Amino acid sequence: MRMKTRLLLIAGLMAACAMPAAAGSLETVRSRGEMICGVSPGVAGFSVPDEAGRWGGFDVDICRAVAAAVLGDAGKVRYTPLSPKDRFVSLQSGEIDMLSRQATWTLSRDTQMGLRYVGVGYYDGQGFMVRKSLNIKSAKELNGASVCVPTGTTTELNIADYFRGNGMKYEGVAFEAGDQVAKAFESGRCDVFSNDVSALSAYRLKLVNPTEYVILPELISKEPLGPVVRQADETWTSIVRWSLYAMLVAEELGVTANNAEEQKRTGSPEVQRLLGASGNLGESMGLKPDWALQIVKQVGNYGEVYERNVGSGSKLGIERGLNKLWTKGGLQYAPPVR
16 A cells, blocks of 8 residues: 555656646736736726826835846836735736835735745834814824724734834724725825825825824834735746836946946946846846846936835925935845846
């Protein structure tokens, strides 16, 4: 009996080895000729379509960077807007190739869902937005408040922890979509709107009178946000990770969309490695030597992407804060490109 079982196991292993390997995301994307990227549905500064249906924003630019590296064209992306309830399922099922939306990196999401966070594109924290007329200056004054939150997110758990930890009570009012939360808050259904501060800044712009609302100073959580891919696809994981890192390294080295071509010819050895003028660091990922050059030329470095979408060059006007480069006192830090 033991011998028979052993023979069956060996036969099974031989059959598995004989089966053709499932195509990885890189092969799938190239065969399709476009990348499918999951994004938030209409969050100003991060992922929102214009009147012509063209998507733009910080999260969208991360998608575009990957498309530039893989396909040589940042425009070859199909965007799939996803609710918090659907975002991870769509990635797990293969409906999308990567997720680039406001999805916090946590231990359970990174180890229990068959997914892999590849890096932190945006360091954020959860906060509270209230009406100025309430004259509330601190979150510690919210005892007994009703709080509107998006369901299926870490936001709900953070709220529960914060109020319990501070000996306060609250009424949670949950909605599936961020726009529903914002409308409920504006209509008076709740006293407080809680979400990541970046999201609160974006939703405030959608309110009829944005100046009537204020975001309180406290951050009650850590919210590291970044691209997500499926596990067991190491090449694709590396491509998405290093597409993000290439933008950070480019900013650190002073390489911009406007000077990238010139820097490829005249830059330092480190710059020339990044841009593909020397060596071929993209080869191990199945990419062309100029993969990072295409990202910077077509999308920009990290600082350019930040400023035009959510920073001083945008309607949001969010200070970079923790998202400054490590050389400027922030947390954004990429491994060496060599």
